[in-house]
Amino acid sequence: MSAPTSYDVAAIRNLFPILNRKVKGKNLVYFDNAATTQKPIQVIDALVHYYTHYNANIHRGLHTLADEATAAYEAARVAVQHFISARQHEEIIFTKGTTEGINLVAKSWGAAFLNEGDEIIISSLEHHANIVPWQMIAEEKGAVLKVIPMDQNGILDMIAYKNLLSNKTKFVSIVHVSNALGIINPVEEIIELAHQHNALVLIDGAQSSVHLDIDVQKMDCDFYVFSGHKIYGPTGVGVLYGKRALLEKMPPFLGGGEMIKEVTFEKTTYNELPFKFEAGTPNIADVIVMKPAIEFINTFGKANIRAHEEHLLKYATEKLRAIEGLRIIGDVENKVSVISFIIDGVHPQDLAILLDNQGIAVRTGHHCAQPLMQCLGIVGTTRVSFAAYNTIEEVDVLIQALQKSLNMLR
Numbered sequence: 001m002s003a004p005t006s007y008d009v010a011a012i013r014n015l016f017p018i019l020n021r022k023v024k025g026k027n028l029v030y031f032d033n034a035a036t037t038q039k040p041i042q043v044i045d046a047l048v049h050y051y052t053h054y055n056a057n058i059h060r061g062l063h064t065l066a067d068e069a070t071a072a073y074e075a076a077r078v079a080v081q082h083f084i085s086a087r088q089h090e091e092i093i094f095t096k097g098t099t100e101g102i103n104l105v106a107k108s109w110g111a112a113f114l115n116e117g118d119e120i121i122i123s124s125l126e127h128h129a130n131i132v133p134w135q136m137i138a139e140e141k142g143a144v145l146k147v148i149p150m151d152q153n154g155i156l157d158m159i160a161y162k163n164l165l166s167n168k169t170k171f172v173s174i175v176h177v178s179n180a181l182g183i184i185n186p187v188e189e190i191i192e193l194a195h196q197h198n199a200l201v202l203i204d205g206a207q208s209s210v211h212l213d214i215d216v217q218k219m220d221c222d223f224y225v226f227s228g229h230k231i232y233g234p235t236g237v238g239v240l241y242g243k244r245a246l247l248e249k250m251p252p253f254l255g256g257g258e259m260i261k262e263v264t265f266e267k268t269t270y271n272e273l274p275f276k277f278e279a280g281t282p283n284i285a286d287v288i289v290m291k292p293a294i295e296f297i298n299t300f301g302k303a304n305i306r307a308h309e310e311h312l313l314k315y316a317t318e319k320l321r322a323i324e325g326l327r328i329i330g331d332v333e334n335k336v337s338v339i340s341f342i343i344d345g346v347h348p349q350d351l352a353i354l355l356d357n358q359g360i361a362v363r364t365g366h367h368c369a370q371p372l373m374q375c376l377g378i379v380g381t382t383r384v385s386f387a388a389y390n391t392i393e394e395v396d397v398l399i400q401a402l403q404k405s406l407n408m409l410r
C-alpha cells in the first residue's frame with residue numbers, strides 16, 4: 001500500500017506538543033503506542049478548560065456549573081455511542097478502563113448467572129486483563145476456564161474453538177486485536193459460533209478501538225470494552241458497552257451514590273442504566289475529554305489514519321526482516337500496526353535501553369500476556385507500535401539505531 005497522498009502527518013504532529021521534546025538529547029521517537037497513545041492539544045486544552053471553567057459534581061446539582069459539567073459528561077457518552085455504533089447511549093457505561101470493564105462483567109454477570117460446571121472460553125492471545133478476572137470468578141463459582149489454542153504465528157485454531165463449544169459454554173471472552181502481536185482475530189465468526197450455543201461474548205477492544213471501525217451492532221458482540229488512553233484520550237477512563245437487555249438483568253458492580261433510586265436501611269432500589277453501573281463520583285474531567293479525543297480521530301478519519309499506519313507497518317516490516325537474526329513474531333497479513341520481534345542472542349531489555357539512549361521508546365517484555373509467551377516458547381519480545389503521528393523518517397531512525405545497538409550487543 002502506498003502512502004495516502006492527502007494525509008498531512010506534519011499537521012497531525014503539530015497537534016501533539018510532547019513530540020517536540022528531546023530524550024537523552026535526541027528527538028523523541030515514540031513507538032510505544034499500543035501501551036498508550038500521546039494526547040493531542042485539544043484533549044489537553046479541554047481538560048484545563050474543564051478545571052478552569054466548570055468543575056462541578058454531576059447529575060445532582062441545581063446550579064450552572066453542575067448543569068454544564070453534566071451536559072459535557074453526557075455529551076461524551078453520546079460521542080462514544082456513535083464511535084462504536086451502539087444502539088443507545090444507555091448502553092455505554094464509563095469505567096476506569098478495559099480492565100475494570102472486564103472485571104465488571106465477570107463479577108456482575110458471573111455472580112448472577114454462572115453455575116458450577118459452566119464453561120468460559122478465552123484464547124491463547126489474551127492480555128492478563130482478560131484472563132485473571134475469569135479465573136477469579138471461575139474459582140468462586142466452580143466454573144471451568146477453557147483456552148482456544150493458536151499456532152506459532154499467533155493464529156487461533158478455529159477448529160479447536162468449535163470443538164470447545166458445547167451446551168456447557170456460557171461465556172466467551174476474546175481479544176479483538178492482540179496487544180503483543182497486533183493480530184486481528186476473526187471476532188464475527190467467534191461471536192456467531194458462540195451465539196449458536198447460546199453463550200454470551202465479550203470483546204476486548206483495547207487495541208481494536210483505535211485502529212478498526214467498530215460497529216457493535218453489526219459485530220453482534222454482547223459486551224465490548226476499551227480504554228480512553230489508547231484512543232488519544234485520557235488515562236483513568238474506559239468504556240463498557242453492553243446490550244441493554246443484558247445490562248438490565250445484571251446486578252450492580254459497586255454500591256454507593258448515584259447508582260440508586262431509593263435507599264432505606266431495609267432495602268435499596270437501583271437506578272436506571274447507565275447509572276446503575278456508575279457508583280460514586282466518576283472521573284468527570286477525563287470522561288468529558290473522551291469527546292475531543294474521538295473528534296481528533298474523526299477529523300482525520302480512522303480509515304486515513306489506518307492507511308498511514310499500514311504504510312508504516314509495511315515499510316518497517318520489510319526493513320526489520322532484512323536485519324540478520326531478527327524474527328518477527330506474528331508475521332501475518334491480518335494485523336494492525338504492531339511489530340513484535342526477537343533477535344538471536346539479544347535480550348529485549350538490553351535493546352530497549354540502548355534504543356532509549358537514542359531517544360526511541362519501544363516496549364519490551366511479555367506485554368502482560370505471559371501465557372501467550374509460554375505458548376510461543378519465548379520470554380518476551382521487543383514491540384514497536386505506530387500511531388497517527390509517526391513517520392517513515394522515524395522508522396529510518398529506528399532501523400539505524402537498531403543496527404548501532406546490535407553492533408554493540410553482538
Ligand SMILES: Cc1ncc(COP(=O)(O)O)c(C=O)c1O
Nearest residue numbers: 097098099127129179206207227
Ligand atoms: C488487549 C488489551 N486488553 C486489556 C488491556 C488493559 O487495558 P487497561 O490497562 O487500559 O485497563 C490492554 C492494555 O494494554 C490491552 O492491550
